[in-house]
Amino acid sequence: MAAKLPRGIQSTTWKKKDGTTTTKFRVRITRKDFKDKQPQYFDDLKEAVSYLALSKQPKGKELLYSITEEQRLKRAEEKRESGKNNFSLGYFIDCYLNDYILTKPAETELQIRNRNNKLSFYKTIRKTSIVDRFMTFSEKEEMGIQDNQPTYRFMEAFDVRQIRAIDINYYIKERLKSVKPISVQRELTMLSNVFNKITYFNETLTEVKNPVSTYDKDLLRNTIQKREFSITPDDEKKLFEVLSNYQNKEMQNICRLSLLTALRRSECITLKPMMVKENYIQLTTTKSGKPRKVYLDETAKEFIKNLTPHTKDKFFKYTIAGFDRVFRALLEKNGLGHIHFHDLRRMKISRTLSQIGAENSIFVAEFLGFSSVKKLEELHIDAQAVEPTDQRGFLNNFGHASPDITRKHYFNFDLKTKEKIAELKSKKIQKTITTDEEKDLLELLIRMSES
Structure with missing residues (x-):
């Protein structure tokens, strides 16, 4: 018999499109003193227990709401100063959305679709919880949490001045538990866009570097499979x-x-x-x-x-x-x-x-x-198959043409067809080509030149 789950935590299981099943632990807090009524899902029971424990402590709630003591005391001033002293990632995501996403026209179906997709990406980023490296021993002790027990925080609650590549690595690992690498890559692009604009929202943050640019590339290396396909x-x-x-x-x-x-x-x-x-x-x-x-x-x-x-x-x-x-x-x-x-x-x-x-x-x-x-x-x-007859051909052939190439590609040149054409052309020049081979050559050339 499975161990009984703590009160307030439920185990939910569902089947994905590929036939595999996923199990997560849901924490739904309905207390009147808790602001966030949306259920939260965790892959690990310890994460769910940690979240539930934080929600019951005043300090823990402040952490989950991304409201620090300093922010609460200066809330009125922050409104007047347009968030001058708010350094949470959630605040800067809001700034980015207000200036670069919500200001764009949303009249056509395509415009609305593009905007909603971006809003969905940023909502996911904000509500992804990762390991909190910044909670001190005294803070854990005050909340009744053991020092060696990891705590988690929503991405939106982190101070942008503290976020480093290691935190982005935690984010990648967390997201890879539930989505494909290509989706994680898109989310990182969205997150990077926010950091690239931070100094436009707060001029004092000129020293803040974009942590997305220095994450561990091995976490996504060889996991994003390019689709090599052409219609026959x-x-x-x-x-x-x-x-x-x-x-x-x-x-x-x-x-x-x-x-x-x-x-x-x-x-x-x-x-x-x-x-x-x-x-x-x-x-x-x-x-x-x-x-x-x-x-x-x-x-x-x-x-x-x-x-x-x-x-x-x-x-x-x-x-x-x-x-x-x-x-x-x-x-x-x-x-x-x-x-x-x-x-x-x-x-x-x-x-x-x-x-x-x-x-x-x-x-x-x-x-x-x-x-x-x-x-x-x-x-x-650059992604098409090229016979390695010169330096560029060899570089492309062995994958070192340029470190900046995205390695995505559309053009899938049929190398076998090209070789067959070359062979038949050679026979034609040598006058050893048969009638059937001449027909094959003509058909191949027509196929290659179709538009």
């Missing part, structure tokens, strides 16, 4: 057969639009007729928040010309969330669950690079609407 010709054929048979033709049109223009899903769905010019699309709301131009080839221009807008202000009726839900379900049902919508954008970029040549990165970036040539080269060109 058979998958592409089956995909559009499925889409053509689907009752709502908008689904097929949105996918075709992305394949012809390399627009992102949200950019396709929110496309307006007024954005389409003679030979380019002028996007006003993008992932980066900056407007950009995407030039159209003849095939794309003809396709858009034949599109019938849903209304005068919008090509498609779908919402972003609605489309994503239906698209995933449709592909899963037809055995294409391994394909992501973003693969259509990858395919267009890959084909453009194959057709025009990766060495023409300035032109490709302008044509596809990349705001940064360097970013195009990092994400799509």
Whole structure:
């Protein structure tokens, strides 16, 4: 029989999408003298017991609320001074949100979605509890906590002047218990953004360094797996057969639009007729928040010309969330669950690079609407498979092209296809190629130059 849990703590178990089960300890405090009524979840029973013990002591409650004695006495002054003496991470997150997130327009579905995603990230950061290295022996003794017993504090309660790389390491370890490494990496980016702006909120903090920049990189090294995938010709054929048979033709049109223009899903769905010019699309709301131009080839221009807008202000009726839900379900049902919508954008970029040549990165970036040539080269060109025939090829081949490259990539050049083309070209030059091989060579060249 399992040991009885302390009063106020419950064990909760649920099954995740991958089939594994997760068990956490929930602390729900409903006392009138406790402000935070939201339940808190802990992976370790000791953490839950520690939290519950702190909630019963005045000093402990102050710690959990992130209200120190000095802050309480100077609360009125802090309001007048706009938080001049408040150094908690939660305060600076609020400052960052007020100045850089909540001030941005939130009128379109994409803008609202982006804002809500960021707010959700910061809420997670604030409410993640990690080991508190700063509680003294006397403070523990006063609260009846043994000196060797670890205590925990919400991230929002830490003083930004005290946060170091070791605390970021604790954060990473805690988050890796429940989410994927790529999610932790995004959260670290969000947290880093706050520290980069701290001196704009309090000029006395010029000596505060960004602890995110010095965390232990080994904690996330080799755990963030880049997705190396490109749609095969058979998958592409089956995909559009499925889409053509689907009752709502908008689904097929949105996918075709992305394949012809390399627009992102949200950019396709929110496309307006007024954005389409003679030979380019002028996007006003993008992932980066900056407007950009995407030039159209003849095939794309003809396709858009034949599109019938849903209304005068919008090509498609779908919402972003609605489309994503239906698209995933449709592909899963037809055995294409391994394909992501973003693969259509990858395919267009890959084909453009194959057709025009990766060495023409300035032109490709302008044509596809990349705001940064360097970013195009990092994400799509430097990551492609290159035969190691020179120094650059060897550096890329062995993974040392640049310490700054993100190692993400889109372009997955089929090295076997390239080798086959080279072999057949050699036979053609030597006049030893057969009729069937000539047909194969032509088919391969056409496939590589498709747009």
